Amino acid sequence: MKQSIxxxxxxxxxxxxxxxxxxxxxxxxxxxxxxxxxxxxFSSEQFFDLWAKMANPDWSYIPDIITPLLQxxxxxxxGTLIGCVAAIPVALVSASNIVRNPYVRGVVRFIMNLVRxxxxxxxxxxxxxxxxxxxxxxxxxxxxxSFGMMFKLLYEAIxxxxxxxxxxxxxxxxxxxxxxxxxxxxxxxxxxLSFFLYTLEINVRASAVLGYLGAGGIGLYLNTTLxxxxxxxxxxxxxxxxxxxxxxxxxxxxxREALS
Amino acid sequence: MMVKKRSFYEQSRPYIISxxxxxxxxWAFSGIQFSGIKSSAGQILGSIFSGLFHPDWSxxxxxxxxxxxxxxxxxxxxxxxGTIISSFIAVPFAFWAARTTKKFSVRSSSGKFVLTVxxxxxxxxxxxxxxxxxxxxxFAGVLAMGVHSIGMMGKLFSEAIENIDRGPEEAIISAxxxxxxxxxxATLPTVMPEFINFTLYRFEIAVRSASILGIVGAGGVGxxxxxxxxTRSWSRVGIILIGIVVMVxxxxxxxxxIRKQLLK
Numbered sequence: 001m002k003q004s005i006x007x008x009x010x011x012x013x014x015x016x017x018x019x020x021x022x023x024x025x026x027x028x029x030x031x032x033x034x035x036x037x038x039x040x041x042f043s044s045e046q047f048f049d050l051w052a053k054m055a056n057p058d059w060s061y062i063p064d065i066i067t068p069l070l071q072x073x074x075x076x077x078x079g080t081l082i083g084c085v086a087a088i089p090v091a092l093v094s095a096s097n098i099v100r101n102p103y104v105r106g107v108v109r110f111i112m113n114l115v116r117x118x119x120x121x122x123x124x125x126x127x128x129x130x131x132x133x134x135x136x137x138x139x140x141x142x143x144x145x146s147f148g149m150m151f152k153l154l155y156e157a158i159x160x161x162x163x164x165x166x167x168x169x170x171x172x173x174x175x176x177x178x179x180x181x182x183x184x185x186x187x188x189x190x191x192x193l194s195f196f197l198y199t200l201e202i203n204v205r206a207s208a209v210l211g212y213l214g215a216g217g218i219g220l221y222l223n224t225t226l227x228x229x230x231x232x233x234x235x236x237x238x239x240x241x242x243x244x245x246x247x248x249x250x251x252x253x254x255x256r257e258a259l260s
Numbered sequence: 261m262m263v264k265k266r267s268f269y270e271q272s273r274p275y276i277i278s279x280x281x282x283x284x285x286x287w288a289f290s291g292i293q294f295s296g297i298k299s300s301a302g303q304i305l306g307s308i309f310s311g312l313f314h315p316d317w318s319x320x321x322x323x324x325x326x327x328x329x330x331x332x333x334x335x336x337x338x339x340x341x342g343t344i345i346s347s348f349i350a351v352p353f354a355f356w357a358a359r360t361t362k363k364f365s366v367r368s369s370s371g372k373f374v375l376t377v378x379x380x381x382x383x384x385x386x387x388x389x390x391x392x393x394x395x396x397x398x399f400a401g402v403l404a405m406g407v408h409s410i411g412m413m414g415k416l417f418s419e420a421i422e423n424i425d426r427g428p429e430e431a432i433i434s435a436x437x438x439x440x441x442x443x444x445x446a447t448l449p450t451v452m453p454e455f456i457n458f459t460l461y462r463f464e465i466a467v468r469s470a471s472i473l474g475i476v477g478a479g480g481v482g483x484x485x486x487x488x489x490x491t492r493s494w495s496r497v498g499i500i501l502i503g504i505v506v507m508v509x510x511x512x513x514x515x516x517x518i519r520k521q522l523l524k
Contacts, residue, residue, distance in 0.1 A: 117505045119468040125485065126489070
């Protein structure tokens with residue numbers, strides 16, 4: 001008995017799709033390299049000069065940056081708090097197991113997706129133009145940013161809760177508010193707190209550079225030290241940011257582990 | 261039956277935690293001055309919105325490179341190149357940082373530490389440093405993006421390596437293969453879909469960050485936006501914002517579709 005191996009179709013035998021994707025990627029790399037002017041002279045002299053200056057930090061600058069570092073954390077907390085609280089009603093409206101009307105959900109989600117697509121630095125630039133220089137514009141930018149982020153995380157969490165308690169509340173004659181308070185909130189509370197901490201982590205990182213545009217916090221010192229070519233002080237500012245970010249991350253990770 | 265009485269600490273724990281949280285919130289609000297709003301704030305907000313609804317369409321495409329389309333293409337190119345570069349460099353970092361045994365290992369802890377340091381180093385500062393080296397322009401943005409992405413992708417990749425099934429690797433080793441065989445025939449094929457998935461995810465984020473690099477002069481759409489904001493040409497601010505929102509939305513949708521196909 002003669003058996004032959006089934007022949008693979010031409011497309012698969014020569015890996016047409018794989019090769020096409022590979023060629024397209026190479027083509028895209030070449031095009032983007034042209035668009036960005038890759039391959040300009042890399043003056044390693046200047047670059048290493050910068051690193052050499054930063055390798056000798058001016059430790060006496062530490063007392064000056066403690067207040068702005070604390071302000072950075074304050075901005076992150078206030079911004080996260082405002083944004084995350086504001087996201088709760090909007091997330092409820094766009095969850096399919098709370099609001100049955102698909103058009104209402106669609107419109108809310110569409111608007112929120114637009115809000116979410118603006119990077120926080122651009123929000124900060126806009127708010128500095130509107131509100132003026134200072135920590136308040138940073139807080140506004142962080143609020144809007146965390147609003148969009150928390151909205152998405154929260155409505156997805158609400159949509160995946162156990163339907164049993166919701167149906168039980170409805171069957172027992174509960175209205176929508178009672179369903180939310182007694183069936184939805186107890187199920188998502190832990191997740192909400194964990195998302196809150198996660199948003200806070202991201203906001204601490206973001207608020208460290210917001211000041212570069214004049215939106216308060218440590219970023220302003222980044223800007224001034226760089227402009228005055230005091231790279232030894234820039235190094236201290238960056239180290240300060242690193243310490244704060246690592247500490248907040250570690251704390252928030254501990255708390256999130258305790259929550260889950 | 262006696263109910264075991266809870267200790268004083270257990271009883272008061274919720275109140276103590278609430279008090280601490282409340283104190284932190286009060287402290288945070290005390291540091292922000294809410295009174296410093298400019299008197300013209302409402303007027304400027306109004307002009308921004310009117311700019312959004314009456315955008316400067318003539319800026320979209322002018323044909324000689326100083327327009328929105330070329331700025332957006334440059335932004336995409338920065339994000340794309342930065343992500344591609346770092347997706348390759350991140351792989352060895354990921355194997356360095358992946359914890360493959362239950363025990364504490366110096367190798368993986370040191371790798372994780374290095375990745376954390378790279379990750380929390382602000383992207384804008386990197387961009388400023390590279391501008392010193394290569395001059396202002398998109399190239400500096402590409403370098404900054406490439407270095408910064410290593411930290412995040414290395415972390416995601418190493419978590420993917422930690423989570424895979426060790427069975428195929430052990431099978432190859434016990435069948436007489438060496439470690440390179442195990443890597444080539446068991447580990448890489450298993451983690452590749454995850455790697456591509458995370459690379460696409462990182463690309464979504466990179467597009468967002470690339471659009472702000474222009475603020476420090478590292479190319480992309482950020483520079484014309486800051487310029488338009490400082491010259492108060494609101495209709496131009498409007499069209500640039502619309503351009504960024506459209507670009508980010510389209511990229512998110514595209515990458516989301518590909519990722520869904522990949523993970524099926």
